[in-house]
Amino acid sequence: MGKVFAVILVVIALASAVPIITHTWYGSRISLSPPEDISTHGHAIDEQLSETMIEAGLLFLAAQSLLAFFVWTFADPKDDTEIKTFPGGARAMVITALVLVGTEILALGVFGQKAWANVYFRPAAPDALEIQAQAGQFAFYFRYPGVDGKFGQLHPDKIDEGNSNFFGLDPANDVESRDDIVAGELAIPVQREIHLLMHAKDVGHSFYVRELRIQQDFVPGLDLSVHFTATKVGKYEIVCTQLCGLGHYNMKAYLNVMSQDDFEGWMKQKVSEQ
């Protein structure tokens, strides 16, 4: 019976190797890999994912095989088999395991830090294009500072969706808000750093664009931000990935990456619509 378990362990190990290998090496051919990366920071994250997959995958296979070996070797003992202790005692074994696993986790953490901190700990460049994103049940809205380059103040009591005042602007009294442009899509120029200032109107939401390799929660009461540079013109989906209520399944918007000329044209058109 014990030998059957050993065989099962090996089968589990081999079956697990399939997704590890396909994800890391053959993913793009059989559409198992992540979608194309259109950001300047994304390759570091993709590389880190592959490294983690390979390291953890190999260790998993090794541990599983070792376990299978021991199970096979010591299965079905005869009654007179002598029980031996681990060489050096249990303490040596436990400390060795701790050091090995600790080193592995620490190493992954240190290398992963490189990819992650580059996005989250590095502030946006001063000349980055600032856009404000507001998430609310169940839509995203984006605000551009307009010609004067300044955002007007927010007045939550003035939010009126029927009047398309999604952010609660007060153009009657607030000069800076008069030229602010509010849009339902996130239009950005290609190859320019975007600094997205995020706030939620009501509950928790999330900003997720697969192609940008960015997923950041909106937390009500906190002003959060992400920054990124898109490298490829195209239209990509922005979805909410934090359960936010009844209409969560339908909460999405589009990221429209344009050439600089197209973006300026879009901006002009928005200004003329005001």
Place this chain on the structure above:
Amino acid sequence: MPTFPRGELMSEVSARAVEHHAPPQSFVRKHVFSLDHKVIGKQYYALALVAVLIGMALSWLMRIHLVWPNAPIPGLQLLSKTGAPGGVMTPEYYLSLLTMHGTLMVFFVLTNAPFAAFGNYFLPIQIGAEDMAFPRFNMMSFWITFLAFSILVAAFFVPDGPPISGWTSYAPLSAVGSDAGPGEGLGQTLWGLSIFVFCIASLLGSLNFIATTLDLRTKVAEFFSAFAPRTLAFAGAAAALVILLQAGVIGSMMLKGDAGYGVASAPNVKVDSIDLYVNFAQQATSDEVTKFLRSHQASIVEGPKGAGTYRVRFAVTGLPKEELARLVKDMQQNRNIVSSEFEAPATK
């Protein structure tokens, strides 16, 4: 309590660290309120098995809904008339089932089966102890877990059904009551209560694990018991759930407003005072004006401007919109003091 040299064989330890208690006689003591760690371990497994079966059934229902959104599922209307009229699952009820599926699986399967059940069965054997350090606590932690499970399942049978905020129950979605959708009233309260009770049971269980390891130990085990993360995790979770529960039940959440949710993201809003431009009536004496201002906890902050207009700041405690309406009405009734008033733009 004797101590044992390091590295000694577990079997030898268990042969010496024996604390016998008489085997139970009655059926109830043997199988229901048992003090035996092996029986309690199996009880935890049984509970996890029931939970996993319910969770699995819920995931089938959810997948059927995803594939055929408008197909009636025979019998589902018996579970919830409003959630599945005619057996057709509503999108809201889908979220309810999703929440219950997640909660059952995370708390009552993934926490119960590997930690409580496996741990209870094998920890005393592994460290060579006769039983857990506190067998009665052990029994209690199982039955409190069962109570938590019952409270959770009860959420299926309240009028609005189970909550829709997911197993993570992030506030404010989970904390503003039934405004947030069906199930967010009583259903969410039951959910919070259930997980709070679960945390208590889990704390009892993990403290028992630690005590067992420390008291009936070998040296290596003693070292590791200090790292029991379950204790820390559930102590924190219990505290968070108390806050969530009282937010939902007492309605003390500061964000709740008349238009669904209020907003916490705008730092420039003053809700503690309202400014109005006020013209005082010509016949009003300074005594009357002073009295009026005092009775409204108001003060003049600017003026007189052109046409004798003063900017008056009123202290308010409630919501700006309601308070403003109340103030205006109040002044219209005091035309002998205030001749006209209009809202002043907010200062920054």
